[in-house]
Amino acid sequence: MNAPALLTSTEENYLKAVFALAQPRIGTNALADRVQTKASSATDMIQRLAEKGLVEYERYRGVGLTPSGRVAAAAVIRRHRLWEVFLAEKLGFGWHEVHDLAEELEHVQSPELIRRLDAFLDTPSYDPHGDPIPRADGTWPTAAGIRLDQVPVGQSFAVAGAADRTDELLDYLHRVGMVPGTEWTLSEIVPFDGTRTVQTRSGRTLDLSALAARHVLVQPHESQTPNA
Amino acid sequence: MNAPALLTSTEENYLKAVFALAQPRIGTNALADRVQTKASSATDMIQRLAEKGLVEYERYRGVGLTPSGRVAAAAVIRRHRLWEVFLAEKLGFGWHEVHDLAEELEHVQSPELIRRLDAFLDTPSYDPHGDPIPRADGTWPTAAGIRLDQVPVGQSFAVAGAADRTDELLDYLHRVGMVPGTEWTLSEIVPFDGTRTVQTRSGRTLDLSALAARHVLVQPHESQTPNA
DNA sequence: CTTTATTTTTAGATTTGTCTAAATTTGAAT
DNA sequence: ATTCAAATTTAGACAAATCTAAAAATAAAG
Numbered sequence: 001m002n003a004p005a006l007l008t009s010t011e012e013n014y015l016k017a018v019f020a021l022a023q024p025r026i027g028t029n030a031l032a033d034r035v036q037t038k039a040s041s042a043t044d045m046i047q048r049l050a051e052k053g054l055v056e057y058e059r060y061r062g063v064g065l066t067p068s069g070r071v072a073a074a075a076v077i078r079r080h081r082l083w084e085v086f087l088a089e090k091l092g093f094g095w096h097e098v099h100d101l102a103e104e105l106e107h108v109q110s111p112e113l114i115r116r117l118d119a120f121l122d123t124p125s126y127d128p129h130g131d132p133i134p135r136a137d138g139t140w141p142t143a144a145g146i147r148l149d150q151v152p153v154g155q156s157f158a159v160a161g162a163a164d165r166t167d168e169l170l171d172y173l174h175r176v177g178m179v180p181g182t183e184w185t186l187s188e189i190v191p192f193d194g195t196r197t198v199q200t201r202s203g204r205t206l207d208l209s210a211l212a213a214r215h216v217l218v219q220p221h222e223s224q225t226p227n228a
Numbered sequence: 229m230n231a232p233a234l235l236t237s238t239e240e241n242y243l244k245a246v247f248a249l250a251q252p253r254i255g256t257n258a259l260a261d262r263v264q265t266k267a268s269s270a271t272d273m274i275q276r277l278a279e280k281g282l283v284e285y286e287r288y289r290g291v292g293l294t295p296s297g298r299v300a301a302a303a304v305i306r307r308h309r310l311w312e313v314f315l316a317e318k319l320g321f322g323w324h325e326v327h328d329l330a331e332e333l334e335h336v337q338s339p340e341l342i343r344r345l346d347a348f349l350d351t352p353s354y355d356p357h358g359d360p361i362p363r364a365d366g367t368w369p370t371a372a373g374i375r376l377d378q379v380p381v382g383q384s385f386a387v388a389g390a391a392d393r394t395d396e397l398l399d400y401l402h403r404v405g406m407v408p409g410t411e412w413t414l415s416e417i418v419p420f421d422g423t424r425t426v427q428t429r430s431g432r433t434l435d436l437s438a439l440a441a442r443h444v445l446v447q448p449h450e451s452q453t454p455n456a
Numbered sequence: 457c458t459t460t461a462t463t464t465t466t467a468g469a470t471t472t473g474t475c476t477a478a479a480t481t482t483g484a485a486t
Numbered sequence: 487a488t489t490c491a492a493a494t495t496t497a498g499a500c501a502a503a504t505c506t507a508a509a510a511a512t513a514a515a516g
Binding site: 027028029039040042043044059060062 | 462463464465466467
Protein backbone atom coordinates (compact mmCIF):
# COMPACT_ATOMS: atom_id res chain seq x y z
CA MET A 1 0.00 0.00 0.00
CA ASN A 2 3.02 2.28 -0.33
CA ALA A 3 3.73 4.55 -3.29
CA PRO A 4 3.63 2.57 -6.54
CA ALA A 5 7.21 1.85 -7.52
CA LEU A 6 8.19 3.05 -10.98
CA LEU A 7 7.69 0.39 -13.58
CA THR A 8 9.77 -0.15 -16.70
CA SER A 9 8.10 0.20 -20.10
CA THR A 10 8.21 -3.55 -20.44
CA GLU A 11 6.53 -4.12 -17.12
CA GLU A 12 3.83 -1.65 -18.07
CA ASN A 13 3.22 -3.45 -21.35
CA TYR A 14 2.82 -6.77 -19.62
CA LEU A 15 0.43 -5.21 -17.13
CA LYS A 16 -1.73 -3.81 -19.91
CA ALA A 17 -1.80 -7.21 -21.59
CA VAL A 18 -2.85 -8.97 -18.41
CA PHE A 19 -5.54 -6.37 -17.89
CA ALA A 20 -6.84 -6.85 -21.43
CA LEU A 21 -6.86 -10.63 -21.40
CA ALA A 22 -7.38 -11.81 -17.84
CA GLN A 23 -11.00 -12.72 -17.16
CA PRO A 24 -10.06 -13.44 -14.55
CA ARG A 25 -6.82 -15.22 -15.46
CA ILE A 26 -4.69 -15.64 -18.55
CA GLY A 27 -2.14 -18.26 -19.55
CA THR A 28 1.49 -17.70 -20.34
CA ASN A 29 1.23 -18.47 -24.05
CA ALA A 30 -1.61 -16.05 -24.77
CA LEU A 31 0.18 -13.38 -22.79
CA ALA A 32 3.43 -13.95 -24.66
CA ASP A 33 1.53 -13.65 -27.95
CA ARG A 34 0.07 -10.34 -26.91
CA VAL A 35 3.38 -8.74 -25.97
CA GLN A 36 5.21 -10.25 -28.95
CA THR A 37 7.54 -12.47 -27.03
CA LYS A 38 7.97 -16.10 -25.99
CA ALA A 39 6.27 -18.00 -23.22
CA SER A 40 9.50 -18.38 -21.28
CA SER A 41 10.02 -14.63 -21.25
CA ALA A 42 6.45 -14.09 -20.10
CA THR A 43 6.99 -16.48 -17.20
CA ASP A 44 10.05 -14.53 -16.08
CA MET A 45 8.28 -11.22 -16.27
CA ILE A 46 5.17 -12.43 -14.49
CA GLN A 47 7.22 -13.71 -11.60
CA ARG A 48 8.72 -10.23 -11.22
CA LEU A 49 5.34 -8.56 -11.33
CA ALA A 50 4.09 -11.06 -8.75
CA GLU A 51 6.96 -10.11 -6.42
CA LYS A 52 5.91 -6.49 -6.77
CA GLY A 53 2.38 -7.41 -5.83
CA LEU A 54 0.82 -6.38 -9.14
CA VAL A 55 -0.36 -9.78 -10.33
CA GLU A 56 -1.40 -12.93 -8.55
CA TYR A 57 0.35 -15.89 -9.99
CA GLU A 58 0.28 -19.60 -9.35
CA ARG A 59 2.60 -21.91 -11.24
CA TYR A 60 0.90 -23.59 -14.20
CA ARG A 61 -2.35 -21.80 -13.31
CA GLY A 62 -2.03 -18.46 -15.10
CA VAL A 63 -2.07 -14.86 -13.89
CA GLY A 64 -4.62 -12.24 -12.89
CA LEU A 65 -4.32 -8.68 -11.63
CA THR A 66 -4.31 -7.76 -7.96
CA PRO A 67 -6.21 -4.63 -6.92
CA SER A 68 -3.03 -2.54 -7.07
CA GLY A 69 -2.21 -4.09 -10.44
CA ARG A 70 -5.58 -2.94 -11.70
CA VAL A 71 -4.83 0.61 -10.57
CA ALA A 72 -1.42 0.57 -12.25
CA ALA A 73 -2.90 -0.80 -15.48
CA ALA A 74 -5.59 1.88 -15.50
CA ALA A 75 -2.88 4.55 -15.22
CA VAL A 76 -1.05 3.18 -18.25
CA ILE A 77 -4.26 2.88 -20.26
CA ARG A 78 -5.18 6.41 -19.27
CA ARG A 79 -1.88 7.72 -20.61
CA HIS A 80 -2.21 5.66 -23.76
CA ARG A 81 -5.71 6.84 -24.59
CA LEU A 82 -5.05 10.48 -23.78
CA TRP A 83 -2.14 10.44 -26.21
CA GLU A 84 -4.41 8.83 -28.79
CA VAL A 85 -6.87 11.67 -28.42
CA PHE A 86 -4.04 14.17 -28.80
CA LEU A 87 -2.69 12.50 -31.92
CA ALA A 88 -6.10 12.27 -33.56
CA GLU A 89 -7.65 15.56 -32.53
CA LYS A 90 -4.68 17.88 -32.43
CA LEU A 91 -2.25 16.41 -34.93
CA GLY A 92 -4.85 15.08 -37.34
CA PHE A 93 -3.77 11.44 -37.41
CA GLY A 94 -6.41 8.95 -38.50
CA TRP A 95 -7.90 6.88 -35.71
CA HIS A 96 -6.23 3.76 -37.08
CA GLU A 97 -2.76 5.34 -36.98
CA VAL A 98 -2.68 6.48 -33.39
CA HIS A 99 -2.28 3.22 -31.52
CA ASP A 100 1.36 2.45 -32.26
CA LEU A 101 2.53 5.97 -31.52
CA ALA A 102 0.58 6.11 -28.27
CA GLU A 103 2.25 2.84 -27.38
CA GLU A 104 5.53 4.75 -27.16
CA LEU A 105 4.27 8.00 -25.71
CA GLU A 106 2.38 6.26 -22.89
CA HIS A 107 5.61 5.33 -21.14
CA VAL A 108 6.79 8.89 -20.55
CA GLN A 109 6.67 9.16 -16.78
CA SER A 110 5.20 12.42 -15.50
CA PRO A 111 1.93 12.82 -13.64
CA GLU A 112 2.04 16.56 -14.28
CA LEU A 113 2.39 16.02 -18.02
CA ILE A 114 -0.66 13.81 -18.06
CA ARG A 115 -2.65 16.25 -15.92
CA ARG A 116 -1.91 19.07 -18.33
CA LEU A 117 -2.46 16.96 -21.43
CA ASP A 118 -5.83 15.92 -20.04
CA ALA A 119 -6.81 19.55 -19.46
CA PHE A 120 -5.52 20.58 -22.90
CA LEU A 121 -7.80 17.96 -24.46
CA ASP A 122 -10.79 19.05 -22.35
CA THR A 123 -10.81 15.92 -20.20
CA PRO A 124 -12.16 13.46 -22.75
CA SER A 125 -13.92 10.33 -21.55
CA TYR A 126 -13.38 8.29 -24.71
CA ASP A 127 -10.47 7.82 -27.09
CA PRO A 128 -10.73 8.01 -30.89
CA HIS A 129 -11.72 4.33 -31.03
CA GLY A 130 -14.57 5.01 -28.61
CA ASP A 131 -12.89 3.20 -25.72
CA PRO A 132 -13.27 4.72 -22.24
CA ILE A 133 -10.38 6.64 -20.67
CA PRO A 134 -9.83 5.85 -16.98
CA ARG A 135 -10.02 8.94 -14.78
CA ALA A 136 -7.07 10.29 -12.80
CA ASP A 137 -8.36 8.50 -9.69
CA GLY A 138 -8.40 5.13 -11.46
CA THR A 139 -12.16 4.89 -11.86
CA TRP A 140 -13.70 4.17 -15.24
CA PRO A 141 -16.37 6.22 -16.96
CA THR A 142 -19.50 4.08 -16.96
CA ALA A 143 -21.34 5.02 -20.08
CA ALA A 144 -24.51 6.88 -19.16
CA GLY A 145 -25.84 4.60 -21.87
CA ILE A 146 -24.31 2.80 -24.79
CA ARG A 147 -22.53 4.44 -27.69
CA LEU A 148 -24.69 5.25 -30.69
CA ASP A 149 -22.32 3.27 -32.92
CA GLN A 150 -23.32 0.12 -31.03
CA VAL A 151 -27.04 0.53 -31.60
CA PRO A 152 -28.65 -1.82 -34.18
CA VAL A 153 -30.76 -0.52 -37.08
CA GLY A 154 -34.41 -0.03 -36.14
CA GLN A 155 -33.67 0.66 -32.48
CA SER A 156 -35.23 3.70 -30.81
CA PHE A 157 -33.33 5.54 -28.14
CA ALA A 158 -33.01 8.73 -26.11
CA VAL A 159 -29.82 10.77 -26.19
CA ALA A 160 -28.11 10.45 -22.83
CA GLY A 161 -24.97 12.50 -23.25
CA ALA A 162 -21.73 13.13 -25.10
CA ALA A 163 -18.60 11.09 -24.69
CA ASP A 164 -16.34 14.09 -24.17
CA ARG A 165 -16.49 17.75 -23.42
CA THR A 166 -14.84 19.42 -26.41
CA ASP A 167 -16.58 22.53 -27.63
CA GLU A 168 -16.47 21.22 -31.20
CA LEU A 169 -18.48 18.14 -30.34
CA LEU A 170 -20.93 19.86 -28.02
CA ASP A 171 -21.51 22.73 -30.44
CA TYR A 172 -22.11 20.31 -33.25
CA LEU A 173 -24.56 18.15 -31.34
CA HIS A 174 -26.39 21.20 -30.13
CA ARG A 175 -26.56 22.65 -33.62
CA VAL A 176 -28.12 19.49 -35.09
CA GLY A 177 -30.50 19.12 -32.16
CA MET A 178 -29.02 15.92 -30.79
CA VAL A 179 -29.23 16.97 -27.17
CA PRO A 180 -29.88 14.91 -24.03
CA GLY A 181 -33.49 13.84 -23.69
CA THR A 182 -34.38 13.92 -27.36
CA GLU A 183 -35.85 10.80 -28.94
CA TRP A 184 -34.60 9.15 -32.14
CA THR A 185 -34.70 5.96 -34.16
CA LEU A 186 -31.72 4.59 -36.08
CA SER A 187 -32.95 3.98 -39.60
CA GLU A 188 -29.77 3.12 -41.51
CA ILE A 189 -26.06 2.32 -41.24
CA VAL A 190 -24.13 3.03 -44.45
CA PRO A 191 -21.85 0.01 -44.94
CA PHE A 192 -19.11 1.99 -46.70
CA ASP A 193 -18.19 4.41 -43.94
CA GLY A 194 -20.45 3.63 -41.02
CA THR A 195 -22.50 6.82 -41.33
CA ARG A 196 -25.69 6.62 -39.23
CA THR A 197 -29.01 8.01 -40.38
CA VAL A 198 -31.33 8.76 -37.49
CA GLN A 199 -34.77 10.30 -37.38
CA THR A 200 -37.16 11.89 -34.95
CA ARG A 201 -40.72 10.70 -34.48
CA SER A 202 -41.83 13.76 -36.43
CA GLY A 203 -39.82 12.54 -39.40
CA ARG A 204 -36.79 14.83 -39.35
CA THR A 205 -33.68 12.90 -40.45
CA LEU A 206 -30.03 13.49 -39.66
CA ASP A 207 -26.81 11.86 -40.87
CA LEU A 208 -24.05 11.33 -38.34
CA SER A 209 -20.53 10.20 -39.20
CA ALA A 210 -19.24 7.04 -37.55
CA LEU A 211 -16.90 9.20 -35.50
CA ALA A 212 -19.71 11.38 -34.24
CA ALA A 213 -21.78 8.29 -33.50
CA ARG A 214 -19.01 6.96 -31.27
CA HIS A 215 -19.20 10.10 -29.20
CA VAL A 216 -22.91 10.11 -28.57
CA LEU A 217 -24.20 8.12 -25.62
CA VAL A 218 -27.77 6.88 -25.81
CA GLN A 219 -30.34 4.99 -23.75
CA PRO A 220 -32.01 2.38 -25.95
CA HIS A 221 -35.73 1.79 -25.53
CA GLU A 222 -37.28 -1.53 -24.58
CA SER A 223 -37.96 -2.78 -28.07
CA GLN A 224 -39.39 -1.55 -31.32
CA THR A 225 -42.40 -3.85 -31.00
CA PRO A 226 -44.88 -1.79 -29.00
CA ASN A 227 -46.85 -4.16 -26.81
CA ALA A 228 -48.30 -4.00 -23.27
CA MET B 229 25.34 6.79 -47.06
CA ASN B 230 22.46 4.36 -46.65
CA ALA B 231 19.37 5.02 -44.54
CA PRO B 232 20.36 5.99 -41.01
CA ALA B 233 19.99 2.91 -38.83
CA LEU B 234 17.66 3.33 -35.87
CA LEU B 235 19.48 4.44 -32.77
CA THR B 236 18.63 3.53 -29.19
CA SER B 237 17.70 6.28 -26.75
CA THR B 238 21.09 5.90 -25.12
CA GLU B 239 22.94 6.24 -28.40
CA GLU B 240 20.94 9.35 -29.18
CA ASN B 241 21.79 10.85 -25.81
CA TYR B 242 25.48 10.28 -26.34
CA LEU B 243 25.25 11.83 -29.80
CA LYS B 244 23.60 14.93 -28.41
CA ALA B 245 26.31 15.21 -25.77
CA VAL B 246 29.10 14.91 -28.32
CA PHE B 247 27.39 17.52 -30.46
CA ALA B 248 27.10 19.89 -27.51
CA LEU B 249 30.64 19.50 -26.25
CA ALA B 250 32.90 18.63 -29.17
CA GLN B 251 34.69 21.67 -30.52
CA PRO B 252 35.91 19.82 -32.34
CA ARG B 253 36.65 16.94 -29.97
CA ILE B 254 35.68 15.98 -26.45
CA GLY B 255 37.29 13.67 -23.92
CA THR B 256 35.76 10.60 -22.35
CA ASN B 257 35.48 12.04 -18.85
CA ALA B 258 33.61 15.19 -19.83
CA LEU B 259 31.31 13.12 -22.02
CA ALA B 260 30.63 10.67 -19.19
CA ASP B 261 29.80 13.59 -16.91
CA ARG B 262 27.31 14.95 -19.40
CA VAL B 263 25.37 11.72 -19.82
CA GLN B 264 25.54 10.87 -16.11
CA THR B 265 27.68 7.80 -16.41
CA LYS B 266 31.27 6.65 -15.97
CA ALA B 267 34.22 7.10 -18.29
CA SER B 268 34.45 3.38 -18.97
CA SER B 269 30.83 3.28 -20.11
CA ALA B 270 31.40 6.27 -22.34
CA THR B 271 34.34 4.52 -23.97
CA ASP B 272 32.18 1.49 -24.75
CA MET B 273 29.42 3.57 -26.23
CA ILE B 274 31.74 5.71 -28.31
CA GLN B 275 33.30 2.66 -29.87
CA ARG B 276 29.84 1.52 -30.95
CA LEU B 277 28.98 4.88 -32.40
CA ALA B 278 32.32 4.88 -34.22
CA GLU B 279 31.49 1.51 -35.80
CA LYS B 280 28.23 3.01 -37.02
CA GLY B 281 30.13 5.89 -38.58
CA LEU B 282 28.55 8.58 -36.42
CA VAL B 283 31.64 9.72 -34.53
CA GLU B 284 35.30 9.74 -35.36
CA TYR B 285 37.26 8.27 -32.55
CA GLU B 286 40.92 7.71 -31.90
CA ARG B 287 42.04 5.95 -28.75
CA TYR B 288 43.13 8.37 -26.01
CA ARG B 289 42.42 11.28 -28.36
CA GLY B 290 38.73 11.98 -27.79
CA VAL B 291 35.70 11.99 -30.11
CA GLY B 292 34.11 14.30 -32.63
CA LEU B 293 31.08 13.97 -34.91
CA THR B 294 31.27 12.80 -38.49
CA PRO B 295 29.06 14.56 -41.04
CA SER B 296 26.40 11.87 -40.71
CA GLY B 297 26.70 12.10 -36.92
CA ARG B 298 25.98 15.80 -37.17
CA VAL B 299 22.84 15.09 -39.18
CA ALA B 300 21.66 12.49 -36.68
CA ALA B 301 22.32 14.83 -33.75
CA ALA B 302 20.39 17.62 -35.44
CA ALA B 303 17.41 15.29 -35.82
CA VAL B 304 17.42 14.48 -32.10
CA ILE B 305 17.79 18.13 -31.15
CA ARG B 306 14.98 19.01 -33.52
CA ARG B 307 12.67 16.55 -31.81
CA HIS B 308 13.74 17.72 -28.38
CA ARG B 309 13.14 21.39 -29.07
CA LEU B 310 9.84 20.87 -30.87
CA TRP B 311 8.55 19.00 -27.83
CA GLU B 312 9.78 21.83 -25.64
CA VAL B 313 7.76 24.30 -27.67
CA PHE B 314 4.73 22.04 -27.36
CA LEU B 315 5.09 21.69 -23.61
CA ALA B 316 5.53 25.40 -23.06
CA GLU B 317 3.09 26.84 -25.58
CA LYS B 318 0.32 24.26 -25.60
CA LEU B 319 0.47 22.70 -22.16
CA GLY B 320 1.55 25.84 -20.31
CA PHE B 321 4.70 24.48 -18.68
CA GLY B 322 7.26 27.07 -17.61
CA TRP B 323 10.33 27.27 -19.83
CA HIS B 324 12.48 25.86 -17.03
CA GLU B 325 10.30 22.76 -16.65
CA VAL B 326 10.27 21.56 -20.22
CA HIS B 327 13.78 20.21 -20.64
CA ASP B 328 13.51 16.99 -18.66
CA LEU B 329 10.19 16.00 -20.18
CA ALA B 330 11.43 16.73 -23.70
CA GLU B 331 14.39 14.51 -22.89
CA GLU B 332 11.97 11.57 -22.78
CA LEU B 333 9.63 12.58 -25.56
CA GLU B 334 12.47 13.19 -28.02
CA HIS B 335 13.16 9.48 -28.33
CA VAL B 336 9.76 8.55 -29.74
CA GLN B 337 10.62 7.39 -33.24
CA SER B 338 8.29 8.66 -35.93
CA PRO B 339 9.15 11.11 -38.69
CA GLU B 340 5.45 11.61 -39.37
CA LEU B 341 4.78 12.52 -35.75
CA ILE B 342 7.49 15.16 -35.84
CA ARG B 343 6.25 16.51 -39.17
CA ARG B 344 2.76 16.94 -37.78
CA LEU B 345 3.94 18.30 -34.45
CA ASP B 346 6.02 20.87 -36.31
CA ALA B 347 3.02 21.96 -38.36
CA PHE B 348 0.78 22.04 -35.28
CA LEU B 349 3.24 24.44 -33.65
CA ASP B 350 3.48 26.62 -36.79
CA THR B 351 7.03 25.58 -37.61
CA PRO B 352 8.86 27.45 -34.88
CA SER B 353 12.51 28.36 -35.39
CA TYR B 354 13.37 28.74 -31.71
CA ASP B 355 12.51 26.80 -28.58
CA PRO B 356 11.26 28.38 -25.33
CA HIS B 357 14.86 28.95 -24.22
CA GLY B 358 15.54 30.84 -27.45
CA ASP B 359 17.72 28.11 -28.91
CA PRO B 360 17.40 27.42 -32.64
CA ILE B 361 15.45 24.37 -33.86
CA PRO B 362 17.15 22.50 -36.72
CA ARG B 363 14.96 22.26 -39.80
CA ALA B 364 13.65 18.96 -41.17
CA ASP B 365 16.50 18.91 -43.70
CA GLY B 366 19.13 19.21 -40.98
CA THR B 367 20.05 22.83 -41.64
CA TRP B 368 20.06 25.35 -38.82
CA PRO B 369 18.21 28.64 -38.76
CA THR B 370 20.85 31.36 -38.92
CA ALA B 371 19.51 34.26 -36.96
CA ALA B 372 18.71 37.12 -39.31
CA GLY B 373 20.32 39.05 -36.47
CA ILE B 374 20.83 38.41 -32.79
CA ARG B 375 18.07 37.91 -30.28
CA LEU B 376 16.91 41.02 -28.45
CA ASP B 377 17.57 39.31 -25.13
CA GLN B 378 21.27 39.25 -26.00
CA VAL B 379 21.54 42.98 -26.65
CA PRO B 380 23.30 45.10 -23.97
CA VAL B 381 21.70 48.16 -22.39
CA GLY B 382 22.28 51.31 -24.41
CA GLN B 383 22.56 49.50 -27.72
CA SER B 384 20.58 50.74 -30.71
CA PHE B 385 19.22 48.30 -33.22
CA ALA B 386 16.80 47.66 -36.05
CA VAL B 387 14.19 44.93 -35.81
CA ALA B 388 15.11 42.17 -38.26
CA GLY B 389 12.40 39.60 -37.73
CA ALA B 390 10.58 37.26 -35.41
CA ALA B 391 11.90 33.95 -34.19
CA ASP B 392 8.79 32.01 -35.07
CA ARG B 393 5.62 32.29 -37.04
CA THR B 394 2.85 31.93 -34.48
CA ASP B 395 -0.04 34.29 -34.94
CA GLU B 396 0.11 35.24 -31.28
CA LEU B 397 3.67 36.49 -31.53
CA LEU B 398 3.26 38.19 -34.88
CA ASP B 399 0.01 39.87 -33.86
CA TYR B 400 1.57 41.09 -30.67
CA LEU B 401 4.67 42.50 -32.30
CA HIS B 402 2.56 44.17 -34.96
CA ARG B 403 0.25 45.66 -32.38
CA VAL B 404 3.08 47.24 -30.41
CA GLY B 405 4.80 48.45 -33.55
CA MET B 406 7.87 46.26 -33.27
CA VAL B 407 8.00 45.37 -36.94
CA PRO B 408 10.98 44.70 -39.21
CA GLY B 409 12.88 47.85 -40.13
CA THR B 410 11.88 49.93 -37.12
CA GLU B 411 14.65 51.49 -35.02
CA TRP B 412 14.96 51.21 -31.24
CA THR B 413 17.36 51.62 -28.35
CA LEU B 414 17.43 49.31 -25.34
CA SER B 415 17.23 51.55 -22.30
CA GLU B 416 16.79 49.13 -19.41
CA ILE B 417 16.82 45.48 -18.35
CA VAL B 418 14.81 44.80 -15.20
CA PRO B 419 16.98 42.50 -13.09
CA PHE B 420 14.03 40.76 -11.43
CA ASP B 421 12.41 39.20 -14.48
CA GLY B 422 14.49 40.29 -17.45
CA THR B 423 11.86 42.65 -18.84
CA ARG B 424 13.33 44.93 -21.56
CA THR B 425 12.42 48.59 -21.91
CA VAL B 426 13.07 49.87 -25.41
CA GLN B 427 12.39 53.25 -26.98
CA THR B 428 12.15 54.86 -30.38
CA ARG B 429 14.17 57.91 -31.37
CA SER B 430 10.96 59.92 -30.97
CA GLY B 431 10.78 58.88 -27.32
CA ARG B 432 8.03 56.30 -27.35
CA THR B 433 8.82 53.51 -24.84
CA LEU B 434 7.74 49.90 -24.73
CA ASP B 435 8.20 47.10 -22.20
CA LEU B 436 8.86 43.62 -23.53
CA SER B 437 8.91 40.48 -21.40
CA ALA B 438 12.08 38.39 -21.42
CA LEU B 439 10.15 35.73 -23.35
CA ALA B 440 9.09 38.19 -26.03
CA ALA B 441 12.64 39.55 -26.19
CA ARG B 442 13.92 36.06 -26.96
CA HIS B 443 11.65 35.89 -29.96
CA VAL B 444 12.64 39.18 -31.54
CA LEU B 445 15.63 39.18 -33.87
CA VAL B 446 17.48 42.44 -34.25
CA GLN B 447 20.41 43.94 -36.15
CA PRO B 448 22.55 45.97 -33.70
CA HIS B 449 24.02 49.27 -34.89
CA GLU B 450 27.70 50.09 -34.98
CA SER B 451 27.94 51.82 -31.60
CA GLN B 452 26.05 54.27 -29.46
CA THR B 453 28.84 56.87 -29.61
CA PRO B 454 27.89 59.04 -32.61
CA ASN B 455 31.12 60.13 -34.28
CA ALA B 456 32.24 60.68 -37.90
C1' DC C 457 -6.21 -45.08 -15.38
C1' DT C 458 -2.51 -44.86 -18.71
C1' DT C 459 -0.76 -42.54 -22.67
C1' DT C 460 -0.29 -38.53 -25.34
C1' DA C 461 -0.44 -33.82 -26.53
C1' DT C 462 -0.37 -29.23 -24.88
C1' DT C 463 1.05 -25.81 -21.89
C1' DT C 464 4.22 -24.07 -18.79
C1' DT C 465 8.50 -23.76 -16.48
C1' DT C 466 13.55 -24.17 -15.91
C1' DA C 467 18.32 -23.95 -17.48
C1' DG C 468 21.77 -21.74 -19.87
C1' DA C 469 23.18 -18.27 -23.27
C1' DT C 470 22.90 -13.49 -25.46
C1' DT C 471 22.53 -8.36 -25.87
C1' DT C 472 22.56 -3.69 -24.10
C1' DG C 473 24.17 -0.72 -20.96
C1' DT C 474 26.16 -0.23 -16.88
C1' DC C 475 29.69 -0.62 -12.95
C1' DT C 476 34.43 -1.20 -10.20
C1' DA C 477 39.05 -1.96 -10.22
C1' DA C 478 43.22 -2.58 -12.52
C1' DA C 479 46.24 -1.51 -16.40
C1' DT C 480 47.78 1.93 -20.11
C1' DT C 481 48.71 6.01 -22.29
C1' DT C 482 49.43 10.83 -22.39
C1' DG C 483 51.23 15.09 -21.08
C1' DA C 484 53.26 18.12 -17.73
C1' DA C 485 56.98 19.09 -14.35
C1' DT C 486 61.12 18.75 -12.65
C1' DA D 487 64.81 12.52 -20.09
C1' DT D 488 62.45 10.63 -16.03
C1' DT D 489 58.85 10.77 -12.98
C1' DC D 490 54.20 11.54 -11.68
C1' DA D 491 49.48 12.67 -12.06
C1' DA D 492 45.56 12.77 -14.78
C1' DA D 493 42.89 10.83 -18.32
C1' DT D 494 41.62 6.82 -20.78
C1' DT D 495 41.04 2.12 -21.82
C1' DT D 496 40.59 -2.86 -20.72
C1' DA D 497 38.94 -6.73 -17.99
C1' DG D 498 35.48 -8.89 -15.57
C1' DA D 499 30.89 -8.71 -13.45
C1' DC D 500 26.08 -7.50 -13.14
C1' DA D 501 20.97 -6.51 -14.11
C1' DA D 502 17.17 -6.38 -17.45
C1' DA D 503 14.99 -8.60 -20.98
C1' DT D 504 15.17 -11.73 -24.18
C1' DC D 505 15.97 -16.34 -26.72
C1' DT D 506 16.37 -21.72 -27.62
C1' DA D 507 16.11 -26.17 -26.05
C1' DA D 508 15.05 -29.35 -22.65
C1' DA D 509 12.30 -30.78 -18.56
C1' DA D 510 8.02 -30.88 -15.87
C1' DA D 511 3.17 -30.42 -15.04
C1' DT D 512 -1.52 -30.41 -16.63
C1' DA D 513 -5.36 -31.74 -19.45
C1' DA D 514 -7.45 -34.64 -22.84
C1' DA D 515 -8.28 -39.15 -25.07
C1' DG D 516 -8.63 -43.54 -25.30
